[in-house]
Amino acid sequence: MASTPLRRTVTRVEVATDRGVFMISVAAELAHMHPQTLRTYEARGLIAPKRSPKGTRLYSHQDVERLRHIQQMTAELGLNLAGVQRVLDLEDEVHGMNARIEKLEARARDAETELAERLEEVRRSFRAELVPFSKPRPGTELARLADVRPALRANRQRRGRSER
Amino acid sequence: MASTPLRRTVTRVEVATDRGVFMISVAAELAHMHPQTLRTYEARGLIAPKRSPKGTRLYSHQDVERLRHIQQMTAELGLNLAGVQRVLDLEDEVHGMNARIEKLEARARDAETELAERLEEVRRSFRAELVPFSKPRPGTELARLADVRPALRANRQRRGRSER
DNA sequence: ATGACAGTAACGGGGCGTGAAAGTCT
DNA sequence: AAGACTTTCACGCCCCGTTACTGTCA
Numbered sequence: 264m265a266s267t268p269l270r271r272t273v274t275r276v277e278v279a280t281d282r283g284v285f286m287i288s289v290a291a292e293l294a295h296m297h298p299q300t301l302r303t304y305e306a307r308g309l310i311a312p313k314r315s316p317k318g319t320r321l322y323s324h325q326d327v328e329r330l331r332h333i334q335q336m337t338a339e340l341g342l343n344l345a346g347v348q349r350v351l352d353l354e355d356e357v358h359g360m361n362a363r364i365e366k367l368e369a370r371a372r373d374a375e376t377e378l379a380e381r382l383e384e385v386r387r388s389f390r391a392e393l394v395p396f397s398k399p400r401p402g403t404e405l406a407r408l409a410d411v412r413p414a415l416r417a418n419r420q421r422r423g424r425s426e427r
Numbered sequence: 428m429a430s431t432p433l434r435r436t437v438t439r440v441e442v443a444t445d446r447g448v449f450m451i452s453v454a455a456e457l458a459h460m461h462p463q464t465l466r467t468y469e470a471r472g473l474i475a476p477k478r479s480p481k482g483t484r485l486y487s488h489q490d491v492e493r494l495r496h497i498q499q500m501t502a503e504l505g506l507n508l509a510g511v512q513r514v515l516d517l518e519d520e521v522h523g524m525n526a527r528i529e530k531l532e533a534r535a536r537d538a539e540t541e542l543a544e545r546l547e548e549v550r551r552s553f554r555a556e557l558v559p560f561s562k563p564r565p566g567t568e569l570a571r572l573a574d575v576r577p578a579l580r581a582n583r584q585r586r587g588r589s590e591r
Numbered sequence: 592a593t594g595a596c597a598g599t600a601a602c603g604g605g606g607c608g609t610g611a612a613a614g615t616c617t
Numbered sequence: 618a619a620g621a622c623t624t625t626c627a628c629g630c631c632c633c634g635t636t637a638c639t640g641t642c643a
Binding site: 297300303343 | 607609616617
C-alpha cells in the first residue's frame with residue numbers, strides 16, 4: 264500500500280450568491296462565530312438562512328457576508344443586537360437613497376444637455392430651410408432665434424443661484 | 428396672614444433652540460432621565476451641552492430633543508450606547524441625503540419645464556414673424572418646427588425607460 | 592448652613608455569547 | 618455506532634443606569 268502522498272488541490276465553483284450552500288458549522292467558521300450564535304440571530308430575525316428538506320439550515324454567501332457585517336458591529340463597535348437591527352435598516356435606506364440620487368443626477372444632466380441639443384437642432388433646421396437669408400434685423404424675434412446660446416447661458420445662471 | 432391663594436400662571440418666552448438654558452437637573456427631568464446619565468452621555472460624546480462661566484452644564488432645547496431621542500432608542504428599542512452613536516450618525520446621513528434629493532428633484536423638474544417653455548417660445552416667435560404662412564409641407568423641417576410637442580413626448584419616454 | 596452643582600466609585604439587573612444536555616437522522 | 622444536526626437551559630461576563638460618597642460654590 265505505498266499510496267502516493269495526499270495532495271491538496273484547489274477547485275473553483277460558480278454559485279449564486281443567494282443560494283444556500285453552507286451548513287451551520289461551516290457558516291459559523293467562515294463568519295468567525297459560534298454556531299449557537301447563528302441560531303440566536305435567526306430567532307431574532309437578523310438573518311434568514313434557507314432550510315434543507317431535512318430542516319438543517321443552509322447559509323448563502325450573502326448570508327455569510329451579512330454575518331460578518333454583524334460580527335464587525337458587535338465585536339468591534341460594541342453594538343447590541345437591537346442596535347444592529349436598527350443600523351441594518353438604516354443602511355438599507357441609505358443605499359436606496361444613494362441609488363435614487365444617482366438616477367436623479369443622471370436625469371438632471373440629461374435634461375440639461377437635451378435642452379441644449381434641442382435648441383441647437385431648431386436653430387440648424389431654421390437656417391437650413393430659410394437660407395439664403397439676410398441677417399435678421401436686430402431686436403426682432405428672428406434675430407434672437409438665430410442664436411439661442413445667450414438664452415441658454417441666462418438659463419444656467421438662474422438655476423445656479425438656487426443651488427448648494 | 429390671610430394671604431391670597433397662590434395662583435399658577437403661564438408665561439411664554441422666545442429662546443433660540445441652540446441656546447443653553449436648562450441646568451442639568453431641569454434637562455434631566457424634561458428628558459425623563461437621571462442627571463448622572465446625562466453626564467455619562469457627555470463623557471461618551473453623545474451630547475455636548477454648553478457650560479456656564481462657573482462650569483455648570485447648560486442644555487439647549489435641541490439638546491433636550493436629542494436626549495429624548497436617545498432615551499427613546501435606549502428605553503423603548505433597547506439599543507446600547509454604541510448603537511445609539513452609530514444610529515445618530517446614520518440618521519444625519521439620511522437627512523443630508525434627503526435634502527440632496529429634494530434639490531435634485533426640483534432641478535430636474537425645472538430643467539424639463541424649462542425645455543418645454545423654451546420650445547414653445549420658439550414656436551410662438553416663429554409663427555408671429557412668419558404669419559401669414561401656409562401650412563408647411565408635411566415631412567419638412569418646418570412642419571416639425573410648427574409643433575414641437577411630439578418631440579417633447581418622445582423625449583420623456585426615452586428618459587422614462589431608464590428610470591425607477 | 593442649605594442646596595445644587597461637580598466628579599469618582601460601587602452595586603445590580605439585563606443582554607448575549609458560550610457550553611452542556613438530550614433528542615433525531617444518516 | 619458515530620457524528621452532525623436540532624432545541625432548550627444555565628452559567629458568566631460586561632454594559633449601563635442608578636445610587637452613594639465627597640468636594641466646591643453661592
